[in-house]
Amino acid sequence: MNDSALRRIGEDDTPRITIELTNRCNLHCDYCVRDDDALHRSPAHFFPLDLLRRIVTEAREVCGVNYVSFTGGEPALHPQFGEILAMVEAEGLQCGFVTNGWFFDRAQSAVLRHRAAVRVVAFSLDGATAESHDRWRGEGSFARVMRALAQCHFHGVPFIVKAGIRRDTSPQLEQIALLAARMGASALHFSHLMPTSQTVETELALTFAERQRAEQEIAILGRILKMPVGVAVGYYNVDPAPPCSALSGASCNVDYRGRLTLCCNLAGYRGAANEPDVIADLTREDFASAYARLRDLAGEQVARRRAALSAQTQDEGKVDLYAGSPCLFCLQSFGKLPWRAAIARSASPAPQTVSSATGE
Amino acid sequence: MTNLSLPKPHAHVIVTDFDDGEGVLIDVQARRYYQLNETALLIWRGLEQNQPLPQIISQLTASYEVSAEQAAESVRRLLAALEDHKLIGALRQ
Ligand SMILES: C[S@@+](CC[C@H](N)C(=O)[O-])C[C@H]1O[C@@H](n2cnc3c(N)ncnc32)[C@H](O)[C@@H]1O
Ligand code: SF4
Ligand code: SF4
Numbered sequence: 001m002n003d004s005a006l007r008r009i010g011e012d013d014t015p016r017i018t019i020e021l022t023n024r025c026n027l028h029c030d031y032c033v034r035d036d037d038a039l040h041r042s043p044a045h046f047f048p049l050d051l052l053r054r055i056v057t058e059a060r061e062v063c064g065v066n067y068v069s070f071t072g073g074e075p076a077l078h079p080q081f082g083e084i085l086a087m088v089e090a091e092g093l094q095c096g097f098v099t100n101g102w103f104f105d106r107a108q109s110a111v112l113r114h115r116a117a118v119r120v121v122a123f124s125l126d127g128a129t130a131e132s133h134d135r136w137r138g139e140g141s142f143a144r145v146m147r148a149l150a151q152c153h154f155h156g157v158p159f160i161v162k163a164g165i166r167r168d169t170s171p172q173l174e175q176i177a178l179l180a181a182r183m184g185a186s187a188l189h190f191s192h193l194m195p196t197s198q199t200v201e202t203e204l205a206l207t208f209a210e211r212q213r214a215e216q217e218i219a220i221l222g223r224i225l226k227m228p229v230g231v232a233v234g235y236y237n238v239d240p241a242p243p244c245s246a247l248s249g250a251s252c253n254v255d256y257r258g259r260l261t262l263c264c265n266l267a268g269y270r271g272a273a274n275e276p277d278v279i280a281d282l283t284r285e286d287f288a289s290a291y292a293r294l295r296d297l298a299g300e301q302v303a304r305r306r307a308a309l310s311a312q313t314q315d316e317g318k319v320d321l322y323a324g325s326p327c328l329f330c331l332q333s334f335g336k337l338p339w340r341a342a343i344a345r346s347a348s349p350a351p352q353t354v355s356s357a358t359g360e
Numbered sequence: 361m362t363n364l365s366l367p368k369p370h371a372h373v374i375v376t377d378f379d380d381g382e383g384v385l386i387d388v389q390a391r392r393y394y395q396l397n398e399t400a401l402l403i404w405r406g407l408e409q410n411q412p413l414p415q416i417i418s419q420l421t422a423s424y425e426v427s428a429e430q431a432a433e434s435v436r437r438l439l440a441a442l443e444d445h446k447l448i449g450a451l452r453q
Contacts (some may be wrong), residue, residue: 129388130372142388146378150384182391194374 013250015065017059019263020256021047021084022074027100029126029136031166031204034193035270038256039073045256046078051283053087053255055149058287060093063249067119070097070229071264077103082110089117098122098162099139101145108151115204120186121152121159128175132168146183153184165231166204171212174221181227190218191232194327208321211236224237235326237251238319240306243326247298252291258283260290262297266334274335305329365447366416367439369407377401394445399424403438406447408433 021331022268023038023045032039059065067089075097078084088095094117099107101123103120111118115251123145127133130142137145154160163179165167171191180188190340192211195201206214215235219277222229246263253264261267262277279297280290308323331337369375370389375396376410377383385394396404399420406416413435420431442448 143374146374146386146388150374150376151378153393154378154384154395179388182384183393191381217421 011244013036013248014065014067015059015064016069016245016251017056017065017071018071018251018253019047019052019055020072020254020264020267021081021097021257022073023268024077025072025074025100025224026077026102027141030192030334031164031196031200033196033265033269035074035268035272036254038268046080047256047258049080049087050100051258052084053091053256055282055287056088056091056093059252059291060091060289062291066093068093068095069264070095074100074103076107079109082113085110085114089114094296095115095118096120096122098124099148100124100141101148102141104144104148108148108155109172111157111320112155115157118157120215121148121157122162122189123148123159125161125163125176125180127169128172128179132172135168143338148269149183149185158186159184161185161187162189162191165206165211165214165218166189167206167210168204170206170210173214175189175220177225177227177229181225185227186231187228188230189215189230192234192325192327194234194265195337208236208356212322223343232327234325236321236324237326238309238313240302240309242298242302247302247326248299249295252294253273254282259269260294262294262301262334263330266336267331268333269336271334271338272334273338273341277334301330301333304333338355365452366407366411366413367451368410369404369442369445369448370446373447374403375404375408387445387447390446392445394447399434400438401434405443 023042027038028040056065056068075081085095087355090352097121099121111121115140116314125133133142134140134147149159161226163176177188193205195205215231218229220230237243244263245251253261255261255267259281260279262279266277277297279294284292305326308329309319312319312323322332332340372387372389374382374388376384376386378388381398381401383396383404385396385404387394390443402423403416406419416435417428417431418453420426421428426434439448439451
């Protein structure tokens, strides 16, 4: 599948930084990439406003970052959410955030007060009906997120919908797209499931052929709807060029502990054996020196994938899913899928150790 | 329409209200929005709470300068529109 058929989304070259505002979440989506202890049992970390200001201003100086994307955990749980948006606006930056929508009524007044700074709100949707969405996100979640979409729509706040491609959602792609379009979303971003255990992979992930059919369906939806529809970078793509903003040098992530990491997809990964994607503790180190090491890591990862693609093409003539999907390749080569360790061994970078100011 | 048998909102219809007292119905099955003005929202809330017609009418007459007849007519018109759009159960004649 090439880019002309399938719209690649969320990957423009605007320099951006993703920041996890908190580790905690009010919902319990079983498939979630984030470590379950961090989400629900560890002490709550709420990203300190001063550190946030320091990091975004340094990131702007070092690599021209002018867009901040907030995630979590659930970012709307941050008790200073309004002050964070105010800071973004005062710094002349723009931001967006991805949310489960449960607490949107709390976040909404801040969004409306600082709407000049909020480029987009992304709402996660796990199906086109209450039954399918609430299966993962708990009773009442669908109604809450639909209310949040309506509030954005009628207040003129641009919003997009993010939906996972899994065994349960793949029969609903069109319904999800129609729902998002009718509710006024400015785009729909699908993403393939990132597997967090063998059980999740077996029960929820699509086979190679099913993924391709889902990607074709999404490409069709993208052609027939006015609303842009696309798939995030995890789709099958054997081009050896950097597949995403993190690997091309246009983005990076800061986790809820203030550590600079390669990408929000890999951060705090549930069940991970390793964290070679964690570069530095920004509570102790300035952004510039840490960012230089991050670029090295990204360069090494691009080279590693290029080598894997070339080896598989030569040996077998066909690239398997775990090399063809850039995100699966990262997960495997960064030790996030320990149950696949035997297959991954040949692709692993040396682990790095980073100490954290919180001593965790 | 008898006092005791006002239809119930359908489960696939979600309501949200705005600070100005107005609201929106989201029909997630038909994937459509419907805007409600203040009185329509008040009537909808009454239907949600299974209030009898006289209670809804007295709320309308207490909140707005309308007679009981005008309020009853507003309710009747709104119910017909809601039924028409399949947002509530069928009206009993
Ligand atoms: C980690 S959540 C954080 C923000 C917020 N709590 C939410 O759910 O929108 C960010 C996004 O990652 C998605 N996500 C979580 N686990 C995933 C997985 N295993 N594979 C693909 N996407 C996943 C969520 O659906 C959500 O859109
Ligand atoms: S996907 Fe979002 S809402 Fe669901 S558990 Fe993970 S962080 Fe929470
Ligand atoms: S997991 Fe890897 S390929 Fe996927 S977005 Fe992150 S850095 Fe890019």
